[in-house]
Amino acid sequence: SQQGEEDPQALSIQEGENATMNCSYKTSINNLQWYRQNSGRGLVHLILIRSNEREKHSGRLRVTLDTSKKSSSLLITASRAADTASYFCAISLMNRDDKIIFGKGTRLHILP
Amino acid sequence: EPEVTQTPSHQVTQMGQEVILRCVPISNHLYFYWYRQILGQKVEFLVSFYNNEISEKSEIFDDQFSVERPDGSNFTLKIRSTKLEDSAMYFCASSVSRHEQYFGPGTRLTVT
Known part of the structure:
Protein backbone atom coordinates (compact mmCIF):
# COMPACT_ATOMS: atom_id res chain seq x y z
CA SER A 1 0.00 0.00 0.00
CA GLN A 2 1.23 3.50 -0.79
CA GLN A 3 -0.81 5.17 1.88
CA GLY A 4 0.57 7.01 4.84
CA GLU A 5 0.39 5.08 8.05
CA GLU A 6 0.09 7.06 11.25
CA ASP A 7 1.57 6.02 14.51
CA PRO A 8 0.30 5.74 17.16
CA GLN A 9 -3.32 4.89 16.36
CA ALA A 10 -4.43 6.61 19.55
CA LEU A 11 -2.73 9.00 21.94
CA SER A 12 -3.88 10.46 25.25
CA ILE A 13 -1.86 13.20 26.93
CA GLN A 14 -2.37 15.82 29.61
CA GLU A 15 -3.26 19.34 28.59
CA GLY A 16 -0.11 21.40 28.23
CA GLU A 17 2.06 18.50 27.13
CA ASN A 18 3.43 18.10 23.63
CA ALA A 19 1.88 15.57 21.26
CA THR A 20 3.88 13.86 18.55
CA ARG A 41 -16.90 16.73 11.04
CA GLY A 42 -14.96 17.88 7.99
CA LEU A 43 -11.26 17.84 7.29
CA VAL A 44 -9.22 20.87 8.23
CA HIS A 45 -5.97 21.39 6.40
CA LEU A 46 -3.08 22.02 8.80
CA ILE A 47 0.20 22.03 6.93
CA LEU A 48 1.61 21.01 3.55
CA ILE A 49 5.28 20.14 3.35
CA ARG A 50 6.92 19.61 -0.01
CA SER A 51 9.35 16.82 -0.74
CA ASN A 52 12.29 19.25 -0.85
CA GLU A 53 11.45 20.71 2.56
CA ARG A 54 12.56 19.29 5.90
CA GLU A 55 10.59 21.28 8.44
CA LYS A 56 7.66 23.68 8.59
CA HIS A 57 6.02 25.57 11.40
CA SER A 58 2.55 26.97 11.84
CA GLY A 59 1.69 28.36 15.23
CA ARG A 60 1.95 25.50 17.73
CA LEU A 61 2.41 22.97 14.94
CA ARG A 62 5.72 21.70 13.68
CA VAL A 63 6.00 19.21 10.84
CA THR A 64 9.16 17.43 9.79
CA LEU A 65 9.76 15.35 6.70
CA ASP A 66 12.53 12.82 6.15
CA THR A 67 12.28 11.56 2.59
CA SER A 68 15.18 9.15 3.08
CA LYS A 69 13.22 7.40 5.81
CA LYS A 70 9.87 8.09 4.12
CA SER A 71 8.47 9.48 7.31
CA SER A 72 6.96 12.64 8.72
CA SER A 73 6.06 13.83 12.17
CA LEU A 74 3.53 16.31 13.46
CA LEU A 75 4.30 17.96 16.78
CA ILE A 76 1.67 19.94 18.64
CA THR A 77 3.22 21.94 21.45
CA ALA A 78 1.45 23.04 24.63
CA SER A 79 -1.63 20.99 23.80
CA ARG A 80 -5.13 22.25 24.57
CA ALA A 81 -8.46 20.50 25.04
CA ALA A 82 -9.53 21.86 21.65
CA ASP A 83 -6.75 19.86 20.00
CA THR A 84 -8.69 16.67 20.70
CA ALA A 85 -9.36 15.27 17.22
CA SER A 86 -8.14 12.74 14.68
CA TYR A 87 -5.06 13.69 12.72
CA PHE A 88 -4.37 12.32 9.25
CA CYS A 89 -1.36 12.47 7.05
CA ALA A 90 -2.03 12.44 3.33
CA ILE A 91 0.50 11.96 0.57
CA SER A 92 0.53 13.30 -2.95
CA LEU A 93 2.38 10.84 -5.15
CA MET A 94 5.26 11.88 -7.37
CA ASN A 95 3.96 12.46 -10.90
CA ARG A 96 0.48 11.40 -9.85
CA ASP A 97 -0.84 14.22 -7.80
CA ASP A 98 -4.42 14.16 -9.00
CA LYS A 99 -5.36 12.64 -5.69
CA THR A 106 -4.18 9.09 14.97
CA ARG A 107 -6.91 9.80 17.50
CA LEU A 108 -5.56 12.39 19.89
CA HIS A 109 -7.27 12.93 23.23
CA ILE A 110 -6.18 15.81 25.44
CA LEU A 111 -6.96 15.15 29.09
CA PRO A 112 -7.93 18.14 31.27
CA GLU B 1 -11.48 33.35 3.97
CA PRO B 2 -12.99 31.49 1.01
CA GLU B 3 -14.10 27.95 1.70
CA VAL B 4 -15.62 24.94 0.01
CA THR B 5 -19.27 24.44 0.85
CA GLN B 6 -21.40 21.33 0.55
CA THR B 7 -25.12 20.68 0.65
CA PRO B 8 -26.96 19.04 2.18
CA SER B 9 -25.09 18.38 5.41
CA HIS B 10 -27.06 15.17 5.90
CA GLN B 11 -29.00 13.18 3.32
CA VAL B 12 -31.13 10.16 4.13
CA THR B 13 -32.29 8.05 1.22
CA GLN B 14 -33.75 4.64 0.55
CA MET B 15 -31.76 1.93 -1.13
CA GLY B 16 -32.10 2.12 -4.92
CA GLN B 17 -32.81 5.85 -4.98
CA GLU B 18 -30.69 8.38 -6.80
CA VAL B 19 -28.91 11.06 -4.79
CA ILE B 20 -27.06 14.18 -5.85
CA LEU B 21 -24.52 15.70 -3.52
CA ARG B 22 -23.62 19.27 -4.21
CA CYS B 23 -20.43 21.22 -3.71
CA VAL B 24 -19.41 24.78 -4.37
CA PRO B 25 -15.62 24.87 -4.71
CA ILE B 26 -13.51 27.92 -4.02
CA SER B 27 -14.07 30.29 -6.91
CA ASN B 28 -10.61 30.50 -8.48
CA HIS B 29 -9.85 26.80 -8.08
CA LEU B 30 -9.44 24.62 -11.14
CA TYR B 31 -9.23 21.09 -9.76
CA PHE B 32 -12.11 19.35 -8.04
CA TYR B 33 -12.31 16.13 -6.11
CA TRP B 34 -14.68 13.82 -4.28
CA TYR B 35 -13.62 11.61 -1.39
CA ARG B 36 -15.62 9.44 0.95
CA GLN B 37 -15.14 8.21 4.49
CA ILE B 38 -17.09 5.24 5.75
CA LEU B 39 -17.69 5.57 9.48
CA GLY B 40 -14.56 4.73 11.42
CA GLN B 41 -12.45 4.21 8.32
CA LYS B 42 -9.96 6.27 6.39
CA VAL B 43 -10.74 8.87 3.78
CA GLU B 44 -10.78 7.34 0.29
CA PHE B 45 -10.30 9.07 -3.03
CA LEU B 46 -13.17 8.75 -5.49
CA VAL B 47 -12.55 11.03 -8.44
CA SER B 48 -10.72 14.10 -9.64
CA PHE B 49 -12.04 16.54 -12.24
CA TYR B 50 -10.25 19.14 -14.30
CA ASN B 51 -11.11 21.07 -17.44
CA ASN B 52 -14.60 19.59 -17.51
CA GLU B 53 -13.51 16.00 -17.50
CA ILE B 54 -12.54 13.27 -15.09
CA SER B 55 -8.76 13.12 -14.73
CA GLU B 56 -8.61 10.15 -12.42
CA LYS B 57 -11.00 7.82 -10.64
CA SER B 58 -10.67 5.03 -8.17
CA GLU B 59 -12.06 1.51 -8.26
CA ILE B 60 -14.85 2.67 -5.99
CA PHE B 61 -16.07 5.11 -8.63
CA ASP B 62 -18.02 2.62 -10.73
CA ASP B 63 -20.84 3.16 -13.22
CA GLN B 64 -23.22 4.07 -10.41
CA PHE B 65 -21.27 7.29 -9.82
CA SER B 66 -21.00 10.35 -12.00
CA VAL B 67 -19.76 13.89 -11.55
CA GLU B 68 -20.76 17.08 -13.24
CA ARG B 69 -19.96 20.74 -13.21
CA PRO B 70 -23.28 22.02 -14.50
CA ASP B 71 -22.38 25.69 -14.24
CA GLY B 72 -19.48 27.85 -13.23
CA SER B 73 -19.84 27.26 -9.53
CA ASN B 74 -21.34 23.88 -8.64
CA PHE B 75 -19.67 20.48 -8.69
CA THR B 76 -21.96 17.52 -8.12
CA LEU B 77 -21.64 13.85 -7.33
CA LYS B 78 -24.53 11.63 -8.39
CA ILE B 79 -25.11 8.11 -7.19
CA ARG B 80 -27.68 6.52 -9.49
CA SER B 81 -28.97 3.66 -7.40
CA THR B 82 -27.77 3.83 -3.83
CA LYS B 83 -26.73 0.77 -1.88
CA LEU B 84 -26.45 0.33 1.87
CA GLU B 85 -22.67 0.34 1.58
CA ASP B 86 -22.76 3.83 0.04
CA SER B 87 -23.52 5.19 3.50
CA ALA B 88 -20.56 7.43 4.33
CA MET B 89 -19.36 10.99 4.65
CA TYR B 90 -18.68 12.45 1.24
CA PHE B 91 -16.13 15.23 1.02
CA CYS B 92 -15.65 17.59 -1.85
CA ALA B 93 -12.27 19.30 -2.28
CA SER B 94 -10.82 21.86 -4.64
CA SER B 95 -7.39 23.21 -5.40
CA VAL B 96 -5.69 25.88 -7.47
CA SER B 97 -2.95 23.55 -8.56
CA ARG B 98 -2.72 19.85 -8.01
CA HIS B 99 -1.33 20.26 -4.55
CA GLU B 100 -2.96 21.77 -1.52
CA GLN B 101 -6.57 20.65 -1.48
CA TYR B 102 -9.22 22.42 0.52
CA PHE B 103 -11.99 20.22 1.81
CA GLY B 104 -15.62 21.01 2.41
CA PRO B 105 -17.43 20.07 5.63
CA GLY B 106 -18.87 16.92 4.09
CA THR B 107 -22.29 15.45 3.42
CA ARG B 108 -23.32 12.54 5.58
CA LEU B 109 -25.21 10.09 3.37
CA THR B 110 -27.35 7.49 5.10
CA VAL B 111 -28.87 4.78 2.94
CA THR B 112 -31.67 2.81 4.58
Whole structure:
Protein backbone atom coordinates (compact mmCIF):
# COMPACT_ATOMS: atom_id res chain seq x y z
CA SER A 1 0.00 0.00 0.00
CA GLN A 2 1.23 3.50 -0.79
CA GLN A 3 -0.81 5.17 1.88
CA GLY A 4 0.57 7.01 4.84
CA GLU A 5 0.39 5.08 8.05
CA GLU A 6 0.09 7.06 11.25
CA ASP A 7 1.57 6.02 14.51
CA PRO A 8 0.30 5.74 17.16
CA GLN A 9 -3.32 4.89 16.36
CA ALA A 10 -4.43 6.61 19.55
CA LEU A 11 -2.73 9.00 21.94
CA SER A 12 -3.88 10.46 25.25
CA ILE A 13 -1.86 13.20 26.93
CA GLN A 14 -2.37 15.82 29.61
CA GLU A 15 -3.26 19.34 28.59
CA GLY A 16 -0.11 21.40 28.23
CA GLU A 17 2.06 18.50 27.13
CA ASN A 18 3.43 18.10 23.63
CA ALA A 19 1.88 15.57 21.26
CA THR A 20 3.88 13.86 18.55
CA MET A 21 2.32 11.84 15.77
CA ASN A 22 4.24 10.03 13.08
CA CYS A 23 3.47 9.05 9.52
CA SER A 24 5.31 6.60 7.30
CA TYR A 25 4.80 5.90 3.63
CA LYS A 26 6.26 3.63 0.99
CA THR A 27 6.63 5.52 -2.26
CA SER A 28 8.10 8.75 -3.65
CA ILE A 29 5.96 11.74 -2.91
CA ASN A 30 5.36 15.22 -4.22
CA ASN A 31 4.24 16.54 -0.88
CA LEU A 32 2.75 15.44 2.40
CA GLN A 33 -0.11 17.11 4.20
CA TRP A 34 -1.55 16.88 7.67
CA TYR A 35 -5.27 17.26 8.32
CA ARG A 36 -7.36 17.41 11.47
CA GLN A 37 -10.85 16.03 11.79
CA ASN A 38 -13.10 16.57 14.77
CA SER A 39 -15.49 13.71 15.39
CA GLY A 40 -18.02 13.47 12.58
CA ARG A 41 -16.90 16.73 11.04
CA GLY A 42 -14.96 17.88 7.99
CA LEU A 43 -11.26 17.84 7.29
CA VAL A 44 -9.22 20.87 8.23
CA HIS A 45 -5.97 21.39 6.40
CA LEU A 46 -3.08 22.02 8.80
CA ILE A 47 0.20 22.03 6.93
CA LEU A 48 1.61 21.01 3.55
CA ILE A 49 5.28 20.14 3.35
CA ARG A 50 6.92 19.61 -0.01
CA SER A 51 9.35 16.82 -0.74
CA ASN A 52 12.29 19.25 -0.85
CA GLU A 53 11.45 20.71 2.56
CA ARG A 54 12.56 19.29 5.90
CA GLU A 55 10.59 21.28 8.44
CA LYS A 56 7.66 23.68 8.59
CA HIS A 57 6.02 25.57 11.40
CA SER A 58 2.55 26.97 11.84
CA GLY A 59 1.69 28.36 15.23
CA ARG A 60 1.95 25.50 17.73
CA LEU A 61 2.41 22.97 14.94
CA ARG A 62 5.72 21.70 13.68
CA VAL A 63 6.00 19.21 10.84
CA THR A 64 9.16 17.43 9.79
CA LEU A 65 9.76 15.35 6.70
CA ASP A 66 12.53 12.82 6.15
CA THR A 67 12.28 11.56 2.59
CA SER A 68 15.18 9.15 3.08
CA LYS A 69 13.22 7.40 5.81
CA LYS A 70 9.87 8.09 4.12
CA SER A 71 8.47 9.48 7.31
CA SER A 72 6.96 12.64 8.72
CA SER A 73 6.06 13.83 12.17
CA LEU A 74 3.53 16.31 13.46
CA LEU A 75 4.30 17.96 16.78
CA ILE A 76 1.67 19.94 18.64
CA THR A 77 3.22 21.94 21.45
CA ALA A 78 1.45 23.04 24.63
CA SER A 79 -1.63 20.99 23.80
CA ARG A 80 -5.13 22.25 24.57
CA ALA A 81 -8.46 20.50 25.04
CA ALA A 82 -9.53 21.86 21.65
CA ASP A 83 -6.75 19.86 20.00
CA THR A 84 -8.69 16.67 20.70
CA ALA A 85 -9.36 15.27 17.22
CA SER A 86 -8.14 12.74 14.68
CA TYR A 87 -5.06 13.69 12.72
CA PHE A 88 -4.37 12.32 9.25
CA CYS A 89 -1.36 12.47 7.05
CA ALA A 90 -2.03 12.44 3.33
CA ILE A 91 0.50 11.96 0.57
CA SER A 92 0.53 13.30 -2.95
CA LEU A 93 2.38 10.84 -5.15
CA MET A 94 5.26 11.88 -7.37
CA ASN A 95 3.96 12.46 -10.90
CA ARG A 96 0.48 11.40 -9.85
CA ASP A 97 -0.84 14.22 -7.80
CA ASP A 98 -4.42 14.16 -9.00
CA LYS A 99 -5.36 12.64 -5.69
CA ILE A 100 -4.05 12.45 -2.19
CA ILE A 101 -3.95 9.23 -0.22
CA PHE A 102 -4.90 9.33 3.41
CA GLY A 103 -3.68 7.22 6.28
CA LYS A 104 -5.96 5.81 8.95
CA GLY A 105 -5.23 8.59 11.37
CA THR A 106 -4.18 9.09 14.97
CA ARG A 107 -6.91 9.80 17.50
CA LEU A 108 -5.56 12.39 19.89
CA HIS A 109 -7.27 12.93 23.23
CA ILE A 110 -6.18 15.81 25.44
CA LEU A 111 -6.96 15.15 29.09
CA PRO A 112 -7.93 18.14 31.27
CA GLU B 1 -11.48 33.35 3.97
CA PRO B 2 -12.99 31.49 1.01
CA GLU B 3 -14.10 27.95 1.70
CA VAL B 4 -15.62 24.94 0.01
CA THR B 5 -19.27 24.44 0.85
CA GLN B 6 -21.40 21.33 0.55
CA THR B 7 -25.12 20.68 0.65
CA PRO B 8 -26.96 19.04 2.18
CA SER B 9 -25.09 18.38 5.41
CA HIS B 10 -27.06 15.17 5.90
CA GLN B 11 -29.00 13.18 3.32
CA VAL B 12 -31.13 10.16 4.13
CA THR B 13 -32.29 8.05 1.22
CA GLN B 14 -33.75 4.64 0.55
CA MET B 15 -31.76 1.93 -1.13
CA GLY B 16 -32.10 2.12 -4.92
CA GLN B 17 -32.81 5.85 -4.98
CA GLU B 18 -30.69 8.38 -6.80
CA VAL B 19 -28.91 11.06 -4.79
CA ILE B 20 -27.06 14.18 -5.85
CA LEU B 21 -24.52 15.70 -3.52
CA ARG B 22 -23.62 19.27 -4.21
CA CYS B 23 -20.43 21.22 -3.71
CA VAL B 24 -19.41 24.78 -4.37
CA PRO B 25 -15.62 24.87 -4.71
CA ILE B 26 -13.51 27.92 -4.02
CA SER B 27 -14.07 30.29 -6.91
CA ASN B 28 -10.61 30.50 -8.48
CA HIS B 29 -9.85 26.80 -8.08
CA LEU B 30 -9.44 24.62 -11.14
CA TYR B 31 -9.23 21.09 -9.76
CA PHE B 32 -12.11 19.35 -8.04
CA TYR B 33 -12.31 16.13 -6.11
CA TRP B 34 -14.68 13.82 -4.28
CA TYR B 35 -13.62 11.61 -1.39
CA ARG B 36 -15.62 9.44 0.95
CA GLN B 37 -15.14 8.21 4.49
CA ILE B 38 -17.09 5.24 5.75
CA LEU B 39 -17.69 5.57 9.48
CA GLY B 40 -14.56 4.73 11.42
CA GLN B 41 -12.45 4.21 8.32
CA LYS B 42 -9.96 6.27 6.39
CA VAL B 43 -10.74 8.87 3.78
CA GLU B 44 -10.78 7.34 0.29
CA PHE B 45 -10.30 9.07 -3.03
CA LEU B 46 -13.17 8.75 -5.49
CA VAL B 47 -12.55 11.03 -8.44
CA SER B 48 -10.72 14.10 -9.64
CA PHE B 49 -12.04 16.54 -12.24
CA TYR B 50 -10.25 19.14 -14.30
CA ASN B 51 -11.11 21.07 -17.44
CA ASN B 52 -14.60 19.59 -17.51
CA GLU B 53 -13.51 16.00 -17.50
CA ILE B 54 -12.54 13.27 -15.09
CA SER B 55 -8.76 13.12 -14.73
CA GLU B 56 -8.61 10.15 -12.42
CA LYS B 57 -11.00 7.82 -10.64
CA SER B 58 -10.67 5.03 -8.17
CA GLU B 59 -12.06 1.51 -8.26
CA ILE B 60 -14.85 2.67 -5.99
CA PHE B 61 -16.07 5.11 -8.63
CA ASP B 62 -18.02 2.62 -10.73
CA ASP B 63 -20.84 3.16 -13.22
CA GLN B 64 -23.22 4.07 -10.41
CA PHE B 65 -21.27 7.29 -9.82
CA SER B 66 -21.00 10.35 -12.00
CA VAL B 67 -19.76 13.89 -11.55
CA GLU B 68 -20.76 17.08 -13.24
CA ARG B 69 -19.96 20.74 -13.21
CA PRO B 70 -23.28 22.02 -14.50
CA ASP B 71 -22.38 25.69 -14.24
CA GLY B 72 -19.48 27.85 -13.23
CA SER B 73 -19.84 27.26 -9.53
CA ASN B 74 -21.34 23.88 -8.64
CA PHE B 75 -19.67 20.48 -8.69
CA THR B 76 -21.96 17.52 -8.12
CA LEU B 77 -21.64 13.85 -7.33
CA LYS B 78 -24.53 11.63 -8.39
CA ILE B 79 -25.11 8.11 -7.19
CA ARG B 80 -27.68 6.52 -9.49
CA SER B 81 -28.97 3.66 -7.40
CA THR B 82 -27.77 3.83 -3.83
CA LYS B 83 -26.73 0.77 -1.88
CA LEU B 84 -26.45 0.33 1.87
CA GLU B 85 -22.67 0.34 1.58
CA ASP B 86 -22.76 3.83 0.04
CA SER B 87 -23.52 5.19 3.50
CA ALA B 88 -20.56 7.43 4.33
CA MET B 89 -19.36 10.99 4.65
CA TYR B 90 -18.68 12.45 1.24
CA PHE B 91 -16.13 15.23 1.02
CA CYS B 92 -15.65 17.59 -1.85
CA ALA B 93 -12.27 19.30 -2.28
CA SER B 94 -10.82 21.86 -4.64
CA SER B 95 -7.39 23.21 -5.40
CA VAL B 96 -5.69 25.88 -7.47
CA SER B 97 -2.95 23.55 -8.56
CA ARG B 98 -2.72 19.85 -8.01
CA HIS B 99 -1.33 20.26 -4.55
CA GLU B 100 -2.96 21.77 -1.52
CA GLN B 101 -6.57 20.65 -1.48
CA TYR B 102 -9.22 22.42 0.52
CA PHE B 103 -11.99 20.22 1.81
CA GLY B 104 -15.62 21.01 2.41
CA PRO B 105 -17.43 20.07 5.63
CA GLY B 106 -18.87 16.92 4.09
CA THR B 107 -22.29 15.45 3.42
CA ARG B 108 -23.32 12.54 5.58
CA LEU B 109 -25.21 10.09 3.37
CA THR B 110 -27.35 7.49 5.10
CA VAL B 111 -28.87 4.78 2.94
CA THR B 112 -31.67 2.81 4.58
